[in-house]
Structure formats: structure tokens, C-alpha cells
Amino acid sequence: MDTKRKKNETLHLVNWEIAEVTVFQRQYLLLMGMMLLILLIYLLRLWHLQVLQGAKYRYQSENNRIRLEDIPSPRGIIFDRNGTPLVENRPAYHLMLIREDVQDMGQTLRELARLCARAPEEFQNVIDANKQTPKFLPIRLLSDLDRDCLARVEAQRIRLPGVVIQLEPKREYITNGKAAHLIGYLSEITETELRSSTYQGYNLGEDIGKFGVESAFEKFLHGKRGGRQVEVDAVGRRMRLLDEVLPIPGRNIWLTVDMELQKIAESCMEGHVGAIVALDPNNGAILALANSPVFSQEKFIRGLSRDEWQTLSRDPNHPLLNRCIGAAYPPGSTYKPVVALAGLKEGVISLETSFGCPGYLQFGDRKYRCWRDHGHGSMEVERALMQSCDVFFYQTGLRLGVDRIAQYANYFGLGEKTGLGLHGEHPGLIPTSWWKRQAVGVPWQKGETLSIAIGQGFDLATPLQMALAYAAIANKGKLWQPYVVSRIEGNSSEEIDEIKGKLKRKIPIDARFFEIVQKGLLGVVEDDRGTAHGVRDKSILMAGKTGTAQVVRVADGANRKLVAKMAKEKDRDHAWFVGYAPANDPQIVVAALVEHGGHGSSVTAPLVQRVISAYLNSKPSLTSPPASQ
């Protein structure tokens, strides 16, 4: 039976059904007919191109060449908040050579060398290095010609077939070295970047933003390059424009930063290593973002030599680090207001709660010292902030516990990236017991709570984070998402994107608690016993908090002042001050940090005071909230 079925199947395979055959035959004829028709059309088309119009195309192929030329798009300009341009595009002229069109290479090179006052060998080397590039593509002999050389070459160009002057907009940093970390710089796109999807449509040799706003806002600033199809004659001169695609210029960007204030902030930092952040507590707009040491952007535009790059990258002070956002330090005593607010809100302390400070707190078998060796006596929250009593905050911290402190620190944006929009932001660190088990592998020690309650230990924050936290204290609970760009201009006047401050969260703490802490912070400057009383200026009501972040742990029982005095430069404490003014109607918050600066009260508080008074005095109009209203 099995063989019979097989036989049947074979028979089926061999025999076509009659109806099927006729259908298939018809389709063959149809397909064949269609193919022959298309073949005929193609042959006619080829006849038309090659025989009827052949002479025209032969002429075009022999006497004319069609070339593609790039038209670079001008990059968007960056302005400060008052419309002062911070960067510019100036024209740069490059000397290019199309080898295919050169009649006598030796003669041409000698002539060019004479016109540009260079050695002919120099040009020969460039040509040798470009042996691989096709001959019809221009190669660059000399970048950025000076005016005289350009004029001489341009005058002789008719006699020098193959020599082309290429115009390219070049970035110029008007305030070179000022706000360098904020503005950033450009440099040529690398092979890897070219392949990535972020830079689709970019060509080899194009510049892209590599740092700061230039990099973060690349897609707005860059624009889109255009090009043209031109017919050139045998010596490479343009005969006719066949087609053109105009470039789309990059969009201009307005920063929130006030360049005058930025300059003052940077001059404050001269001679120090550190950062100053100034921002508007009413919307989160960054007013100044100063870093020290700074670097020169022009050097990057020109192209760094190997040596220059090595000195820059090996500098122990890391000039390329944007400390305002990219470096995190223990916040020290500037962290205390956060702990105070947490304690008040959680009810572990009240306005009247007082703790005695004998100069130390005995906890377990260890003595946790207050910065003031002989103690503060009896302290309540306002006076503890004013005089920065460590023992008061040890006690508050103990009653709160690590996780409740962390919860409130997170409300103030500590331990998370601020979302400023520039690259390289450090999230900082606010430890929790869970974090320590995960990251260190050991359970939380209660003694560590004492350290973090005064902003030491694992606590880390960037100057920008501290400025934002204090802005939230100054405005009674509004945590802003900071921003540096206020306006992105379009190609027409209608196409303007205005960027407004974004409220990140409303901190769930009652206004009366904020008022208590604000009073304490005002006392820091205004009260005779405040830690920063030395910078008091009668004309400006400033509130703030000093901070000293320990770099080296002081051994039990040692005299802190003595240790600090004897410490070497690199072991000295970091000095903090965060302040805002006017205290009754805050318009500006400034956070300053000086690495290894010693005491916040003596080093950083005067800097903050200078920046704040410069801002408030220069802008009397700004004592009322700015144009956004």
C-alpha cells in the first residue's frame, strides 16, 4: 500500500493539470512581452542619451567637470543675559590645492611658498602625506592665512591653476579664559563620533562642541551645512552654479549668566582653587558659574600641541574640571540648616529645645568634639546655627537617625543630579543605612550619624547643589531645577524658545520652620557672635552659613586649631560659605568653595559678600524680581 501511494504522488508531480498549463503559458507570454517592452524602452533611452545627445555629454565630460562644494553653516552665537556676545565667528581662509588641476607642481609650490613666506618643502610634505586622497579633492596646504598672505595669493591666483582659497567660519572666544568651563570649546569631530548616531549628517573635518554649553547645546548651535554643484573649467575655475543648497545657520543662545558678575566671581577666585556658583532663588537661573583654575579655549580652537595637552591634563589642580557641578565635597557645617529643618519638622527638636555643649559629646567610647574646644554652653536651634555648634547637631542627628536625615537632604536636591543640562555633573552623595550595606558591605554605625549630621563623613555635595538647597531655604521650600540657557533664537524672529525656571519640588516643610532657620542664618552674619560677623555690610542684609570640610580626620582629643595650623597645604580643610541676600527678599544665592582654604568664615565668606554686593549694587532694578513677571 505504501508503494502505491508513492506511485500516486509521483504521477501527480509529473502531470500538470490541463487548466494549469494554459494559465502558466499565458503568464509566460505576458511576462515575456512586458520584458521586451521595457527592453525596448531602455534601448530607446540609451539611444537618446548616447547617440542623439552623446556629443553634448561627451563635451560635458571632457571640458567641464561638475564639483560639489561645501558651504559651512555659521555656528550660533552665545550671548550672556544682557545680550553681550561671548563668542563670535570670524572668517578663516585656508589655502587649498587641487592637484589634478595643477600644471607644474614644482613651480606652483615654489610660487606659493614665496607668497606665504614659507619653505616649499613644507608644502611638499603636506602633499606627500596626502598621496592617498583622490587627486580631484582639494587638500589643505595652510590653515588660517593672515591678511597679507591672503592678498598676495589672491592677486596671483589667476596664474596658479589648482590653487583655491577656502573660506570657513572660525570660532573666536571674545572673553577667552573667562567662563571657560561654562561656555566650553570646539574641536574636530573624531572617527568614533562620526559613526555614532548622535552626529548623523556630520562630515569629517567639522568642528563640534566638546565641553560646556558648546557641547550640551550642540544640536541647536551647529546648524546644517549646505553645498553647491558647480561646473568648473579645466583649471578648476568656477564656470556656472548648477544647484545650491543653502546652509541652515546654527541658532543663537542666550545664557542666564551675567558676564560682569561672572568676571567678578572669577576675580574673587584668583589665586584659589575652587568654585563659586551664583543663582536666582526665584527661578533657578544661574547668574555665575566660576571655576578656578581656568583654561584658555583659544588653545583648543587652535589645536593643542602634545606638550600643552599633557601639562593641562597632568596639572594637579585639574584646570579642566568644572568644580561647580562636577566635583563633590563634604558640605561641612553648611549642611546644618538641612539637619535643623529635618529636626524641626520631625518634632525631635523645637524652637526652645536646648542642648548643653561642653566642647564635646561623649558617644560610646569616643569623644566627638565641637569646633570650639571650650564649648558653647546651652544652645537652642537659632543660636546653634549662628555659632555653628557641632554638639547641638550631634544631638539632633542622633534623634533623627541617618535615614531620616537622608530623606530631608534628598528633599533639598542633595545626592541627585540637579539637571542643569551640562555634561559631567556629579550627583554628590547622601548616605543611608541601606546604601552603606550595599556599597561598603558593613552595617551603619551609630557614631557615623554624628559625623554626617555636621556634613562630614560620607556626605558629598557640589557647590551648585548647595546653592540650590540654600535657594530653597531662602524661598521657603521651592527647589528649582537650575538652568543656564534662557533663550534659543530661531532663524526667524518668531521662532524663539524661551526657557523658564522649572520647579522641581515643593519641599513639605512648614514656612514657620523655614523662618526659624532663616533667622539663624541671618544671625551668622548680623549677630555679634555669628561665625561670619566679620563680613557684615550695613547696606545689605545678608544671611548665610560658613562651613569647614575636613580633609584629614583629626585624631581623638587633639586640638583642632593646632592641627589645622600645622597642616600642610594639601591637608588643609576645604572652606565653604553659602549665603543669600537681601535676607528679607532674597534675589541672589551664592555658594563658594575654596579647596584647602582653611576656615569658611575667614576665606570664603568675604568672597560671597563681594559677589552679592556687586550684584545688588550694580542692578538696583533687580532688587525687585526680574523681567519674568
Add this chain to the structure above:
Amino acid sequence: MPMMDRRLVENFDWSIICVLIAIISIGLLSIYSALYLQIQVNPTRNLFVRQLMWLAVGFAVMFCTLLVDYQKLKVASFWIYLFSLLLLAVVLVVGKEVNGSKRWLEIAGFQFQPSEFMKAAIVIHLSNCFSSQEISTYPGLRRLLIPLFLVALPVLLILAEPDLGTAISVMALSMTIIFFMGIRWRYILTILLTIGPLLWPIWEHVLKPYQKRRILILLRPDLDPLGAGYHIRQSKIAIGSGMLWGKGFLQGTQNKLHFLPEKHTDFIFSVWAEEWGFIGCAVLLLLFATLIVLALRVARRSKDRYGSLLVVGMTGLVLWQGLINIGMVIGLLPVVGITLPFVSYGGSSLISLCFAIGLIENVSMRRYVFQSR
């Protein structure tokens, strides 16, 4: 041993191989001409020699294809299809991105395009589906649903790479097979009438401006003077300047111009046309036509529907790619990336084409074999 069978050898169609060798020779001449300057500059990257190696592999594949009775492919057809589909999915995830599209898979330093293999796989599987005794000629719409789905799946995957050219060829050759099964005019009308009105709202509301622009550029290259428009202008100058007799071997001057990134692949026909003129073009076109006619003769003589459909599909592979490529190079059709079969440089495509010819010969050899399995 099937190869020992005298009848098998007798029925081998030598004329197809002769025409094929003529076309391949034209291809080699053109590739050499397109690349010899480049090879002089950089002898380590000799694509001409590499093409010769691909040819050797291609002929080996062709020979292997002859050995196995094509009836046996029926069993494997689904798995071949599924495997090719899987490769297409894999390429979207781990494929190498070149110029913004992911088409290439690299295995042990060996690069290939899975979409090329899909072309052969879809022919094999569709022929198998339609050779079932349950499907008669002029199948109803419900019978067509599954085959259409089988085509749509790989086409969508290839479009996602994106590779419009290959997607179009897969669709074209699938349609050829369905066309041979007989299709009623009212189906074509229904499809046109339902899809047509749907296109307008998609164009207006779904497509983003840059997508619209891309489609417009396909239809009118002069809208993109820096890309497709430039290529077409240069291609027309190259072809036209060949005139009646051509400029002669290695004498093409357009050759070294800017459209060279694709001159040895998509625009190889213009290299040939410039150097050999109208006469050369006519010879090449007639060779292609002869190849198609000879292949279709095999289909007509095949002993069963399955073999016939298989040959029709494989012929369609050569036919449609050839027609679309030449049409685009001479400025009659929009520019999509499709290579000229057996002439353009490219390993994956050459191997799948050799496999196609091998299958056609396979069907030809076995047209009178009445052996029971």
C-alpha cells in the same frame, strides 16, 4: 549517485551557463575599470581579486545546488525561510551600522547581508506553499492571506534596516510568483482602491517632514542636488559621453569623479556604458534578455508546478534587479540601492544569484526524471 545519471547531464542547459559567463565577464571588465586607479593607490584593498574569489565561491555553491534534487528542498523550505527571517531580526540588533543603516552581519571576519539570502529563501518557500495540491490556479483572497503574510514579514524587517532597494526586490519577485499562479483583476483593483485613499492621510498626518522629503527625493532626484541628484547627473554624463562606440576600455574619464563611492556597485552600468558605448549597452541588455528567456524556457518545460514556480521566482530575482538597476542608472526610475546582477561588485548578492542559477539548472536537469523517491 544522481550526477552519474546520463539523462541528468543531458538535460543540463549549457546555453544558460554560456550567457551567464558572458555577463560575468562584462562585470569583471567593468569592476576592473572602475577600481584600477584605486587599486594602484592602495593595493592591499584589491576588490577585483576579492570579486574573483567570490565568483569561485559562487560557482561552488552553484555546483552544490545541482547535486540535490530540488524536490528535497520542499521539506527544508520552511526552515530555510525561518532561518533567514531570524538572521534578518538578528541584523537589526547586532548588525554593523554603515551610513545609518544596519545591513551587514559579521561572523568570523566574514561579512554578509542576510537580506540577500532572504531573496532565495522567499522564492523557495512561496513556491512550496503554492505547489500544494489544495491551491488551484487563480487562488482566492483567503488562500493568498498566508503567502502575503510570509512576504510582508521579511519586507518589513528589511525596511527597518532600512534597505528600500532589497525590500522592493523581495516584493517584486514574490509578486512574480503570485502573478504566475494567476491573479484576478478584481483583486488588483480592490487592493488599489483600498490602499490608494489610505495613502493620503498617511502622507498628511503620519509622515514627518524629513520622511516626506526622502520619498520626494526618490521620485525627483533633482530635489537633492548634493546627493542623489548629483549621482544621477554624473551617471547621465558618463553614459551619454560613451556615444555609439564608447571611449574604450580604461579610457572612461567620468570614472574618477565624485560618484565613485558606488561606481563599482550600484552605478557599474554607467562605467560600462561610458567605455563601451551604445553597442556595449545593447549587447549587455540583450544578454540579460537571453538569460531570462532561457530561464523561462526551463520553467515552461518543468515537470511540475513546484519546479516551475521555483524557476520563475529565481528568474524574477535576476529580472527585476536588472530592470530596476538599469532604469535607475539611466535616469528613468528613482534611485534606490539595487545592484546589477552578476555585474556589480558584491559577495552576498553574487552567491545568492549563483544559487538561483543553480536551482534553475537543477529543475532543468530533472525535467524528465521519472524516478520514484
